[in-house]
Amino acid sequence: MAYLELNNIYKTYGEGDSSTEVLSNINLSIEEGEFVAIVGFTGSGKTTLVNLINGLLKPTSGEVLFKGQPVIDTSHERGVIFQNYSLLPWLTVGQNVFMAVKEAFPKENKTFLKQRVSDYVAMVGLSPAINKRPKELSGGMRQRVAVARALAMNPEMIIMDEPLGALDALTRGNLQDEILNIWSQDKRTALLITNDVDEGIYMADRIIPLKPGPNATLGPEFKIDIERPRDKTALNDNPNFKKTRNAIIEYLMDIGNERKSVSQKEYVLPDISPKSFVA
Amino acid sequence: MKQDITLKREGQFLAFLKPLVGKFTPNFQRMDIMGSLKKTVITIFSVLVFLGLWHLGSKALYNKEANFKIEKALNEQGAVAAEAERACIASGDSSCQPNTLPSPLQVWASLQSLIADHKVITADKAAFVEKMSERNAQLIAQGKDAIVYTGRASFVDIVLTSIKTVFAGFLLALLIAVPIGIVIGLSPSLRSAFNWFIQIFKPVSPVVWYLLVFMIVKTLYIGDSSDNAFVISFISVGLCAMWATLVNTAMGVSTVDKDYINVAKVLKLGTFQKIFKVILPSSLPLIFTGLRITLSVAWMVLIAIELLAQSQGLGLFVWEEFQNGANDSNSKIIVAMFVIGIIGFLLDRLMLAIQNMVSFNKNESV
Ligand SMILES: Nc1ncnc2c1ncn2[C@@H]1O[C@H](COP(=O)(O)OP(=O)(O)O)[C@@H](O)[C@H]1O
Numbered sequence A: 001m002a003y004l005e006l007n008n009i010y011k012t013y014g015e016g017d018s019s020t021e022v023l024s025n026i027n028l029s030i031e032e033g034e035f036v037a038i039v040g041f042t043g044s045g046k047t048t049l050v051n052l053i054n055g056l057l058k059p060t061s062g063e064v065l066f067k068g069q070p071v072i073d074t075s076h077e078r079g080v081i082f083q084n085y086s087l088l089p090w091l092t093v094g095q096n097v098f099m100a101v102k103e104a105f106p107k108e109n110k111t112f113l114k115q116r117v118s119d120y121v122a123m124v125g126l127s128p129a130i131n132k133r134p135k136e137l138s139g140g141m142r143q144r145v146a147v148a149r150a151l152a153m154n155p156e157m158i159i160m161d162e163p164l165g166a167l168d169a170l171t172r173g174n175l176q177d178e179i180l181n182i183w184s185q186d187k188r189t190a191l192l193i194t195n196d197v198d199e200g201i202y203m204a205d206r207i208i209p210l211k212p213g214p215n216a217t218l219g220p221e222f223k224i225d226i227e228r229p230r231d232k233t234a235l236n237d238n239p240n241f242k243k244t245r246n247a248i249i250e251y252l253m254d255i256g257n258e259r260k261s262v263s264q265k266e267y268v269l270p271d272i273s274p275k276s277f278v279a
Numbered sequence B: 001m002k003q004d005i006t007l008k009r010e011g012q013f014l015a016f017l018k019p020l021v022g023k024f025t026p027n028f029q030r031m032d033i034m035g036s037l038k039k040t041v042i043t044i045f046s047v048l049v050f051l052g053l054w055h056l057g058s059k060a061l062y063n064k065e066a067n068f069k070i071e072k073a074l075n076e077q078g079a080v081a082a083e084a085e086r087a088c089i090a091s092g093d094s095s096c097q098p099n100t101l102p103s104p105l106q107v108w109a110s111l112q113s114l115i116a117d118h119k120v121i122t123a124d125k126a127a128f129v130e131k132m133s134e135r136n137a138q139l140i141a142q143g144k145d146a147i148v149y150t151g152r153a154s155f156v157d158i159v160l161t162s163i164k165t166v167f168a169g170f171l172l173a174l175l176i177a178v179p180i181g182i183v184i185g186l187s188p189s190l191r192s193a194f195n196w197f198i199q200i201f202k203p204v205s206p207v208v209w210y211l212l213v214f215m216i217v218k219t220l221y222i223g224d225s226s227d228n229a230f231v232i233s234f235i236s237v238g239l240c241a242m243w244a245t246l247v248n249t250a251m252g253v254s255t256v257d258k259d260y261i262n263v264a265k266v267l268k269l270g271t272f273q274k275i276f277k278v279i280l281p282s283s284l285p286l287i288f289t290g291l292r293i294t295l296s297v298a299w300m301v302l303i304a305i306e307l308l309a310q311s312q313g314l315g316l317f318v319w320e321e322f323q324n325g326a327n328d329s330n331s332k333i334i335v336a337m338f339v340i341g342i343i344g345f346l347l348d349r350l351m352l353a354i355q356n357m358v359s360f361n362k363n364e365s366v
């Protein structure tokens, strides 16, 4: 029995004529301690897939099993880092993290909770900004808060939806290493959604492409046989890296072309204009 | 840097003074100084133009009515009567003054006289309290009611009564509309259940609200001789003005960003926590927008309702001056008009400042 299992998942949005099937026949199993990356084009249904796993959405058909139990709701065992940070803008950095820690450790006293908050905020290098509000932070800093919030809850599995998508290359590299550190420390299980193949190869044990939707389904998996800890600068010269990278990119280009040739269909745009909200 | 920040804060509350403030802030860029100087000059210029037009207009109206009076005397009573009428008007005697739009100077004079009147009444009141202090002490010692001053209210008292009424009404609106709005916002079925109710009662005019409240309060106060005008007016004001807050609160609560709801779910917040830590804070900006509208509506309908309820406020003042028809009645009405306008403006600024303080998206609120 795998740690996380997705069996014949279908997900349809809407009802009747206007319904679209976003995900079709998704099968995936992840072992405990594994780091799996899913790459895919924007709009192919990655966030939908993530929300099925973390319990925010229910599949139209098929089942999601976490440690053998069907996922019917969210759980503190599965920490989520959202694509768009989703920090509460009226709370400071510290308060955002505190709210999560308090829920995850309801029995602990305040000193413990506060200590934990400051530890995790320090871990992502934001101690000086602990009393700032999200809008005073750069995109990268906000994302680090989101990382701290998810990890401070001590989840068994970390689910990350394009967590580093909005960051500059340098910050991105730092955070990749931080996430890898935490993952390897207590041998957690991690699922990373990304649109960056290099990031997937650097971080994951396996990469699985998500074919573009509608009716997106998972493609063949690519195993990354590169020893950890991986060295980013040395990676470029690693023949294994090059081979895997080329194979994945070739595959993605193929399905990208396929998609282009398939979508000859002409779309009729509705005749609408933006509504003015200014009274 | 610090200066900039404080300036911004002030700017939110008294934005119209910003050009003046900017003028006296030393390390501002040249462009800014020029820009704000220009704004100040334009503002002063437009005020002068307004006063000038007003003056000319009132003079024209005055002449028209004066000429009409003289003409009438000539036609009906002959040349001697016409000459007498002309002299009477020129002398400024109140018996024959044209009763029309007063000029800015007349209005200014009325303001002075209202203030002087206030001083007289205040002195009166103080003297009365002084005189009665011993007697009142005795009365209280005997367990009887003290004697209170029941003389004429001064203009300042009248303004204060209006402000008191509007705040009581606003508070009532807040206490009714915000909780109901939250409950409705949380439950789609309650929302549809309440929808017809809101749609029907929202457009009802202040006069009708007053009559409705009057019917009910009159019965509740039956046998009680105390003055219920204040109660009737603030309840009417509150009921009339609460709808914007009700609708905005319900809207804010029902349209919380999906991302925040997802966070609440992933953190597994309890219902109570979810409402107070996520839903309410995120709807605060909309709630305050509603409250701001409520306060300005309250101030607007107050005048009409005070008039109907015979409550000693600005509404009644304006109406009584109009009925009174004394020499300076018209200018007192204009004084009241400006006072009403300025207080309304200040109340709105106050709400805007509070709104900006609580809203986390500072750049979003206008
Ligand atoms: N709540 C929803 N209702 C209807 N359609 C949705 C909803 N959420 C996402 N979609 C559609 O499903 C598709 C996949 O979306 P998403 O999972 O967000 O993609 P990705 O994360 O890969 O960019 C998109 O075409 C999107 O428009």
Ligand SMILES: [Mg+2]
Pocket (backbone or CB within 6 Å): A046, A047, A048, A083, A161, A162
């Ligand atoms: Mg997405």
